[in-house]
Amino acid sequence: MTFNLTRRTFLAATALVSGSALAGRSAFADTFPSRKIDYIIPYNAGGMSDNLSRLIGERLTAATGQQVINDYKPGAGGAIGANYFMGTPADGYTLLQSTNSFYGIIPFVTKVQYKPLTDLVPLVLIGDAPMVIAVHPSVPVKSLPELIAYAKENPGKLAYGTSGKGTVGHLSGEWLQKAAGVELLHIPYNGAPAALQAVLGNEAQVFFGPEAAQHITAGTLTGIAVLGDKRWDKLPDLQSTAEGGLTGWAPRSWHTISIQASVPDDVKQKLNSLINSILEQPDVREKIISFGLIPGIETLEQVAQRAKDDAEQFGGLIRDAGLAIAN
Template sequence: MNPTPFPRFTRRAVLAAAAVMAAGLPAQAQDFPSRQIDYIIPYNAGGLSDNISRLLGEKLTALTGQQVINDYKPGAGGAIGANFFVRTPADGYTLLQSTNSFYGIIPFVTKVEYEPLKDLVPLVLVGDAPMIIAVNPSVPANTLPELIDYAKANPGALAFGTAGKGTVGHLSGEWLQKRAGIELLHIPYNGTPAALQAALSNEAQIVFGPESAEHIAAGTLKGIAVLGDQRWDKVPDLPATAEAGLEGWAPRSWHTVSVQGAVPDDIKQKLNELINGILEQPDVREKVAGFGLIPGIETLEGARQRAVDDREQFGELIRDAGLAVVR
């Protein structure tokens, strides 16, 4: 069952709402932050999460005058960092650089020490990573309906390559099969570059993710659609899957900053206000776009609703694919 898409908020409306709420914040939140903030990055340095945390950390320091210190806790797909994070004091002075996977994927496929939506709360929407459906030029389809028709006529003939089992790319393939009523072959590779190369060489015919954009522009892959309900300006001619006949929720990857659920609500709201103000800055939006994301901005409740939807929908896909761990 696909949930009804919740209303989108304009950046102006989000910031106006935050300003109104901030005016009525208790003194505790008005004085926040008054000391160093620790920023947990659950991956190795040098990746996308590191780039985002460095950008936001520098801006938070400039805005508040308080030092933001990055602390790297990589391993287990992010679970090690998340497990460490939930054991820190719930006072808002420790942040977790995170994605929707911490709510919708990791807890289903890895044993974790936290309860999503209860122990973790997403504060903002930093940006969406567009999930493109791209195919090898040998595939006789140029649109999503044509791809579905071909797959129905040739069950199991098309393979999709991914960075591994349980990844967003894998779950995108499971979603497409389920929604379109088709049968595809899944080939897990050791990382995204290998999956992309497989599509380029026709070892796999389909690949999901933003990495294919430059190859679509070069003509070495064919773009079919962008998962979800919004297009991406890097591939402006590609329709969203909602436009192309598959409406409702679709697998997505988005970046956020999380705090513990036990952090006081006024502190959560203050953090949402501070980070949204940073995300509104033109230079920040330009850098986020340069990271390969569609820059976003969202209310505290809107970010939480995204996590709720993804937990429900990804969870169903993971269970149907037999990937859920026994907890």
């Protein structure tokens, strides 16, 4: 029997196939999730990422009826967990607890098996960790303009302590030097607590990070500004760097959940809506605040723009500081 393929039958067949494919994708999204979800935490238990993953994992289980299993893969500043994650099926059933460092810092300073923005995408904004500038009380300044003026008068004499090269704290200092035209001395320590103690003891004079908040409140450190264009409710009298004259992008640290870029778009959208509905719960917001974060709700497009901006800006700071490696 001969089958004559006319234009009409061709279009009808194409529409049938296309419709079936779309129906298949929609059906998959409608039934997602239908089994357990693996949740990769690329750091040791007990830290911020662990706290957030436990909180969100419990609520995901309650919302979906599916078990969420935390799987810890620490090491190399998160790169080991990220590399492991990229080897898992891109079906939405494996999530990666992450920060903006996975887009703006880690891929530039560590060997990883993914490209930021093209292989990995953020699903939500869990919360921002405000980057506070604080100084030892011996430094005779009370505001960002005063700090900049003092640093210009004393080039290289102010040291800032951080948890290591290539960290957000380190790059915050690089940003301030570039944005304000000042010269600071970087002293890396073994972790943020050690760096903070160094500033409290006047071994270094400047610190960048949310950990300084309690010491600013206690009066053992002087608060200068919060990086970015927003103030922090925990330190409401502290100006933002934008208010202090340094407008535009500033270094930041924010927490998210990431997924492979090749996961179907409708599954990404469903996960975004599902996790955002959890983040909107009042008691969840209260817990996130108690962890020291500013809660946030953003669409897939908004959080993707955040990642893009940070990859560009942090990447530039890393290259200027001579820290970039070829992946």
